[in-house]
Amino acid sequence: MIERRPVVAVVDDDPRLLESLEDLLESAGYTTRSFSSAQSLLISGTSGLDVLITDIGMPGMDGFELCQLVKEVRPDLPTFLITGRHEIADEDRAQGISGLFRKPFDAQELLAAIGDALRNSKNGGEHES
Structure with missing residues (x-):
């Protein structure tokens, strides 16, 4: 069975950031x-x-609003x-998120945080086959 x-x-x-993150994540x-807007x-x-x-910070709907809807x-x-x-006045709007990274961020830290979040979400209720 293929995982x-x-x-x-x-x-x-x-x-440019979309392409860079795509390359990082796929590697x-x-x-x-990838999406160029929340909409x-x-x-x-x-x-x-x-x-x-x-x-x-995106035109139209910002990341906070997108996270809330999702x-x-x-x-x-x-x-x-x-x-x-570098300053985020709305850090309390970030409640419930898995992490906050300021650009330029460390790619390995982001990958580690994603891996941790995936492990936690699998252990938090989903059963593994």
């Missing part, structure tokens, strides 16, 4: 789905996603916020 690779959705309006064994992710839906990584339908989906801002 399914975890699917990580990345939402960021910077195409670590993940399947990636494009919501249109596509969250079914089949194992992890969500979203930028905070948590309503997928409360156990591990979610990570990334930002280029």
Whole structure:
């Protein structure tokens, strides 16, 4: 039986960061789905996603709003916020997220956090086959 690779959705309006994160995640064994806006992710839906990584500062709907909407339908989906801002006045809006990374972030730390979140979500209720 072939094991399914975890699917990580990345939402960021910077195409260079999307490509860079895609390369990083795929080299670590993940399947990636990239979105240039929160709206494009919501249109596509969250079914089949194992992890969500979203930028905070995007035009239209920001990462906080996206996380809030996603948590309503997928409360156990591990979610990570990334930002280029050095001060975040709304850190209390980040309640319930799996992690917050400031750009430029350490790629290995992000991969370790994703791995931990996936292990915790599998141990937290889903049964492994």
